[in-house]
Amino acid sequence: MTQEPDSSVQMPRENAQLVVVGTGYRAVGDLTIEAKASLEQADKVLCLIGDPLVTQHIQHLNPTVETLDGHYAPGKPRQVSYEEMVQHILAEVRRDQFVCVALYGHPGVFAYAGHEAIRRAQLDGIPARMVPASSAEDWLFADLGIDPATHGCQSFEATDFLLHHRVFDPTSLLILWQVGVIGMFDRVPDFDARPGAAVLAELLTMHYPDDHPVTAYEASPYVAAPPRVTTVPLAKLPDTPMSAATTLVVPPLPERPMDRDVLARLTGRA
Ligand SMILES: C[S@@+](CC[C@H](N)C(=O)[O-])C[C@H]1O[C@@H](n2cnc3c(N)ncnc32)[C@H](O)[C@@H]1O
Incomplete structure (x- = not known):
């Protein structure tokens, strides 16, 4: 508005x-x-x-x-x-x-x-x-030891990702925000994350194997407490406890082969 x-x-x-x-x-x-x-x-x-x-x-x-x-x-x-x-x-x-x-x-x-x-x-x-200040993504890169430059990085709001069929590359890192509140348009205390997670898992299994590891991540507010990091096979995502503070990390599939023609053009070595 x-x-x-x-x-x-x-x-x-x-x-x-x-x-x-x-x-x-x-x-x-x-x-x-x-x-x-x-x-x-x-x-x-x-x-x-x-x-x-x-x-x-x-x-x-x-x-x-x-x-x-x-x-x-x-x-x-x-x-x-x-x-x-x-x-x-x-x-x-x-x-x-x-x-x-x-x-x-x-x-x-x-x-x-x-x-x-x-x-x-x-x-x-x-x-x-x-x-500006540190976002959840900044803490995620630090806590999980991920450099977004290695395979590229795609970042979406989870409900938006599903509703708009966002186009993504499974060989690049995928980060989904608000994964514990998929489909929650009004404020609902004790929101059940499972139905949304099931729809998400269904879509992701069209692009990744069932046993592809995915990580539900929650940064810790305290130096003395570790972050919450739960890694499960993709098929188990709907059974994974998630809250309004969970961000999902989907690691990339193996890189596709480099385009030798483009490489030759970039280096001038045909
Ligand atoms: C409304 S957004 C706020 C994002 C915030 N402004 C930021 O810069 O990170 C809420 C989403 O941020 C992420 N988030 C919030 N708290 C988090 C935490 N402790 N650890 C990881 N992600 C968190 C989750 O994806 C959550 O659904």
């Missing part, structure tokens, strides 16, 4: 500014120096974090912090919650103050509210920008 500038609000906005920062995954440790400075200097902080430790830390940096969690409710369509969050953020910015919004992970990765609030603030002529 797109919206035009709010012409009903005519007050001067000399101080209005919006900075959307990420808090990464490691509780507190992923906060960059720039994000921390924005949180400390803001007139108002809004956050959507999940981890109470991080929210508590932000409260320590800036006592104005208020959480956006209240916009979620069981059975409420996610898009309605996101729109309310954007409206909430803009209402604070339009009070002519410096607002910092903290979102977990990278604030621009699978995070509609941050991008949209920045877009609408900029339409209003208000300075607005994003400060």
Whole structure:
């Protein structure tokens, strides 16, 4: 949904500014120096974090912090919650103050509210920008020892991947986000991941063998606790416990042979 500038609000906005920062995954440790400075200097902080430790830390940096969690409710369509969050953020910015919004992970990765609030603030002529942070994918590369350059890397939202028949290359790494909430359009506590995982497994087995290993991955927020890494044969995916925080890794099939003609053209050695 797109919206035009709010012409009903005519007050001067000399101080209005919006900075959307990420808090990464490691509780507190992923906060960059720039994000921390924005949180400390803001007139108002809004956050959507999940981890109470991080929210508590932000409260320590800036006592104005208020959480956006209240916009979620069981059975409420996610898009309605996101729109309310954007409206909430803009209402604070339009009070002519410096607002910092903290979102977990990278604030621009699978995070509609941050991008949209920045877009609408900029339409209003208000300075607005994003400060990046570690996403789940960044932690996944580190924890699982995967370099996305080796075979290339494809990254999709799992429901979107199924609904739109996204075209992918099985000889390249495949990462599927939100794999534990496939088909969950409204917020459903205790969502059953199995039906969605069964549909996904059915599609993937058209491209990979049944025993192809796939990994359900969850980064750990704490240095002392390891990530949750569960590797199973593809056929067993529907029986694998997954949550809203699970990302699925499908390793590549063996490389297809190199195209010698292209190689010759690239090297000039025919
Ligand atoms: C709404 S997206 C948020 C992504 C986040 N902004 C980021 O930069 O990583 C939620 C999805 O991120 C991934 N995710 C969230 N927490 C995770 C964790 N602890 N470990 C691995 N993936 C996670 C899962 O795919 C989850 O369904």
